[in-house]
Structures are given as C-alpha cells and as structure tokens.
Amino acid sequence: MVLGRNEANKVIDSQHTEKRTQVRRAAFASSIGTTIEWYDFFLYNTAAALIFPHLFFPSSSAYAGALQSFATYAVGFAARPVGAAIFGYWGDRLGRKVTLVITLLLMGIASGAVGLLPGAATIGVAAPLILVGLRLIQGIAIGGEWSGSVLLAMEWGDQRKRGLLGSFAQIGVPVGLVLGTGGMTLLSALLPDQAFSSWGWRIPFLASLILVGVGLLIRLRIMETPMFAKIVARQRTSQKPVSDAIKHHWREILLSAGLRFSEQMPFYLFTSYVLVYVVAQHHYSKTFVLVAVLVAATLELGLIPYFSHLSDRVGRKRVYLTGAVLTGVLAFPYFAVLKNGGYVPIFVVVILSLVVHAMQYGPQAALIGESFPTHLRYGGAGLGYQLASVFAGGPAPLLATWLLHVTGTPYSISIYIVLAAVVTVVCVALIADRSRSDISDDSIYVRRA
Template sequence: MVLGDEEAAKALNAQDTERPAQVRRAALASAIGTTIEWYDFFLYNTAAALIFPQLFFPASSSYAGAMQSFATYAVGFAARPMGAAIFGYWGDRIGRKTTLIVTLLLMGIASGVVGMLPGTETIGVAAPIILVTLRLIQGIAIGGEWSGSVLLAMEWGDQSKRGLLGSFAQIGVPVGLVLGTGGMTLLSATLSDEAFDSWGWRVPFLASLILVGVGLMIRLRILETPMFAAVVAEKRTSRSPVVDVAKQHWREILLSAGLRFSEQMPFYLFTSYVLVYVVEEREFSKTFVLNAVLVAAALELVTIPWFAQLSDRFGRKRVYLTGAVLTGLIAFPYFAVLENGGHLILFVAVVLSMIPHAMQYGPQAALIGESFPTHLRYGGAGLGYQLASVFAGGPAPLLATWLLHQTGTPYSISVYIVLAATVTVLCCWFLPDRSRSDIADPATYSPRPTR
C-alpha cells in the first residue's frame, strides 16, 4: 500500500493553490503533534524520578528504587530505534501524514493506561511488568514520530528556511516539558504529599487523552508533503526503504546518532536526573526544582527557533558546534553549583543550562533531515536521530545515578558530559553541511521500483 494517486495529485497541486495555508497547517501539526508526544514522554520521566520508585518498587532501598525506576525509563529509549525502523518503512512507503496519525494514537493510549495503572501493593509484580510494556509502546511511538513531524514542516515550506521550519517539531520538546512538568508542579504545590503520591500524579497522564483528540483533528486536515508526493507520482518509492537507507547511508546514520550525544544526554540529566539529585542530595523541595526546570523549558520556546533561524543564515554546523563546545565547558561549573550553590544560583544554573542545548536542538532537525534523499528520508533521519537514544539519552540518568554512588562525587558526571561533547564535535565535523543545498530527489533518480 502506497500513497494514492489522487492524494498525491492534491499535494502537488497545492504547491500553487493552497501552499501558504498548507505550510501553516504543516508547521502547526508538526509542533502540536510533537508537543503531545513529548508531553506524555516527559510526564513519565518526571514520575520516574518522583513517584515510580515507591509506587512500583516499594521493597527496594532508595538507591535501588531509583535505579529500577530509571531502568524502566531507559527501556523507552531502547525502543525508539525499533519505532524509527517500523514507522520509517511506512513513512517512506505510504507517506508522512498517515504514519504520524498512528504514532500519535499509540502514545496517547499508552499514557492514559499509565495514569490508570495500580501500584505493586495492589496487583503485585504485574504492575512493573505492565509499566515496562507501556514504556516500550511509548518509545516505539516516539521513535516513529520525530522524523515524520520534522519532514512534514521541512518538505512543505520555503527551502531557504528549512532550519526554522524543522524547529517547529523541536519546539514540541520544551512545550511538552512545560505542560508535563507544569502540570506536575501545579499538583505538587497544591496537593498534600499524600494526595499527590496517591492520585494527583495520575491526572496529567489521563489528560493526554484529550490532547490526542486535538492533535488528530489537526493532522487529519493536512495534505502529504509535495516532495514525497512527487516521489509517489513518479513511482520512485523504495520497496525496502529502511534496508536501503541502512545500506546506502549508514555513514550518515551513525554520524547523526553521534551528533546528538552532547545534546540529548545532558538534556535528560539537566531535566530529569536533576530532580533526584537536588531533592535527595541537597534536600530541596520537589516544587522548587520542578519550577526551575519549567522556567528552563519556557526559555527554550524562544531559543530553539532563534538558533534554528541563525543556522539558516550562518549554516547548521557553525551553530551546532558552538553549542556542543559550550556543553563541555559548563559540565564542571554546573555540578559545582548543584553541589554547593544556594537556591538562587542553583535555579539560574538549571535555567541557563538549556541554552547550549537549544543551540544544538534548534538546527538539529534540518541538519539530520538534509542528510538523506526524499525517498529514504523518513527512515534515515529517524534511525539516525533515535539510535542515539540507546547510547546517550536512555542510559544517562541510570549511569549518572551509578557514577555518583560509585565515586561519591558529581564531577564524575561532569566527565561523562565532556566525553559526550567530544563525540558530538567529531561527528558534526565529519557530517556534510547541506543547509544551502536542494534536498528534493532529482526526477532522474531511479531507486528500485515499487512492486
């Protein structure tokens, strides 16, 4: 099954007749879709730090409970490349739009079930098993969501503004973080500890079902992207897009994965692990640190599109490399503040730590997406982006917890961050910058024909 000829023709004709409206819809659908996906994902991250250890692993010590909770958290990251492969196949076969509707439904339903899941004291060992299964489903959905959302905006819009348009999908991360963390912060601040731990944390998970309905309404109104519609109309889709992209563009996939180390790994330390460290080690309140993360996420609503726009002007790699170097430079000062700083300076450190992240995350969508041809772009960009989750984002809070326990000093985590920044600088250096190139497949290109 591939994109129908009639819908492909609609998308191609819309380039002239409805292009401005479709570009706006694509950008909106991209931003709102990823917002909902990341809202659900970050809710789990926050609950994994604050709620799940005692709810699903009550017999464990504080350290063991945190390790077990972050292990289930890591499972979602391990599933992401699987989702990228599954939905990459369909995204490069039947199109971006249909695939994105499925990923949105998967994530929303899984999150709603998490919000209704009883704890270990109620249903025993089945509780953590179901929790891990739902986290796997979330990871698969996120794995298929990202590249489709990025391409939806990038392939519809002005090609001289690909960095800015691709960043609409990236904005979903801070918006999702604001909504998810903001919901948890509000409930944590207004409810007693007993009420929050027993039922308050469930409310934001259940609310995701409403958000999914809104997202579906928006995504159903958009057309397929003109670039992919042209591939379909000229019968140039691949029979096995994921296999083909792995064979033909393995170098770009690996470099795209390495590109993300200094962006993704510190991000999850600065937004998720920090909740554990500041509350457990410094004995600051949950509400205080949640507020700091919330303000940091709000700052990224401005900085992500700004740095993406700068990449359209000055080139992706120049902006991206600057962010990676800054990440390495702040690694030791950041944990020095977390270990010794007072409330004000610690709050400022958590907020400002997001600036180097935004310098990378803003241009990242276009930098990775531009590295692959249209007929293989969904799978190639998705695999490159999500492969990093297995080695960078997923294990980060788990390894940070282990490093602090083994060494007794948070500066071992700083070394971890510097190593990640080094990997990113090297991979970014070797990945070609195509920010000034035409990324549409030439009409003369002929991959293996579709059956």
C-alpha cells in the same frame, strides 16, 4: 486573451494561497503532534524521578528504587530505534501523514493506561511488568514520530527556511516539558504529598487523552508533503526503504546518532536526573526544582526557533558546534553549583543548561533531515536520530545515578558530559552541511550511495 490571463493569475494566486495555508498547517501539526507526544514522555520522566520508585518498587532501598525506576525509563529509549525502523518503513512507503496519525494514537493510549495502572501494593509484580510494557509502546511511538513531524514541516516549506521550519517539531519538546512538568508542578504545589503520590500524579496522564483528540483533528487536515508526493508520482518510492537507508547511508545514520550525544544525554540529566540529585542529595523541595526546569523550558521555546533561523543564515554546523562546545564547558560548573550553590545559583544554572541545549536542538532537525534523500528520509533520519537514544539519552540518568553512588562525586557525571561533547564535535565535523542545498534533488546524495 486578457480574460484567460486573468483566470491564469487567479489560479496561480489560489495555488500560492493554498500552499501558504498548508505550510502553516504543516508547521502547526508538526509542533502540536510532538508537543502531545513529548508531554506524555516527560510526564513519565518526572514520575520516574518522583513517584515510581516507591509506587512500583516499594521494597527497594532509595538507591535501588531509583535505579529500577530509571531502568524502566531507559527501556523506552531502547525501543525508539525499533519504532524508527517500523514507522520509517511505512513513512517512506505510504507517506508522512498516515504514519503520524498512528504514532500519535499509540502514544496517547499508552500514556492514558499509565495513569490508570495500579501500584505494586495492589497487583504485585504485575505492576512494574505492565509499566515496562507501556514504556515500550511509548518508545516505539516516539521512535516513529520525530522524523515524520520534522519532514512534514521541512518538505512543505521554503527550502531557504528549512532550519526554522524543521524547528517547529523541536519546539514540541519544550512545550511538552512545560505542560508535563508544569502540570506536575501545579499538582505538587496544590496537593498534600500523600494525595499527590497516591492519585494526583495520575491526572496529567489521563489528560493526555484529550490532547490526543485535538492533535488527531489537526493532523487529519494536512495533505501529503509535495516532495514525497513527487516521489510517489514518479514511482520512485523504495520497496525496502529502511534496508536501503542502512545500506547506502550508514555513514550518515551513525554520524546523526553521534552528533546527538552532547544534546540528548545532558538534556535528560538537566531535566530528569536533576530532580533526583537536588531533591534527594541536597534536600531542596520538589516544587523549587520543577519550577526551575519549567522556567528554563519556557525560555527554550523562543531559543529553539532563534538558533534554527540563525542556522539558515550562517550554516547548521557552525551553530551546532558552538552549542556542543559550550555544553562541555558547562559540565563542571553545572554540578559545582548544584552541589554548593543556593537557590539563585541553582536556578540560573538550570536555565543556562537549556540555553546550550537549544543551540543544538534547534538546528538539529534540519541537519539530520538534510542528510538523506527524500525516498529514504523518514527511515534514515529516524534511525540516526533514535539510535542515539540507546547509547546517550536512555542510559544517562541510570549511569549518572550509578556514577554518583560509586565515585561519591558529581564531577564524575561532568566527565561523562564532556566525553559526550567530544563525540558530538567529531561527528558534526564529519557530516556534510547541506544548509543551502536543494534537497529535493537526489543527485546531491549519489556520492554517498
């Protein structure tokens, strides 16, 4: 009897050890995958601001070239909900792991192809057309990546730490920004302008292929999440998960999209449009602005898990609302400093912009993921998250360029940011806070069905 008890204890200890190992692997795989995907995505953002206007639209004026470049940038965002629907279907049918392997491959191949794409001077109008096609592939891959990465960590770990665990996928954004922007910054500083503009910018895109290989090795070692495995074992997977998510949880999808407005829209102004505004309008060096964004993103690496952990303790909505309100408050001082300030004030305000972003982006993964039952979570969370891309993130640099051109004042962009903050505050107030709920119990979602 004693021997049997000891053997049982060994089995239990072994199971606990294996689970801890899988939780660590899931968290790492979640962050490394999104790091690679966002590294590729931010490379495109930086190149769209600094390189693509003259490379792919050489006959356009500076203003028209910026508009055209940011229009191809926006195409990737429009494709994201499509990717969320496609991979949401497979993620809720086949599982999180296999779907995430496919999204990683798509993103890496598209980014490597951008690094090899000749400019308009070589292949004419085919260059921008191919660029748009590759951007579409990037957007579709990103659309399917986010929710799977979040769920990989959230559905493996301790439910009392869902905010912190979900943030591992979010950490991939500033890491990708650091790597992508850092690579561009280093090359911009080391290479003459002509060399950087002609071939130097291609190196980080091609390097993404190496990172993809590393990411695949890590993701292939992860087991399926326990929550989804239980759904499969009980034969409770949906035959049409995306349709069911829209039918039964349309309210959560719309609120999830709306609560992202004050996080996503200003973020792409703070990290992409700022490069155009400060360099083109006020003639600061590319390297200075890239370094400021790089330092801010590095700081955000620590702030995202901090605010996510805080949301586990005090509630998601409380932390998120604070960040949304502060974003609205910062809108006018931000552009006042960019317009009138010197090197130090601009550096400081760029850093502050990503601090208020981290207050929202950290808890966001859990706040959205908790809003959907397990068998519809990949598609529902993905649709809600990526729908904001069409109306908030994608058009932001394009509209900011247009607003500045039409009004002649950057404060019109500040008003745009304030309106986004108002949308977010309303949506966060209306969405349910399930910070302390058992999300493996689908009965908590029945009242929404």
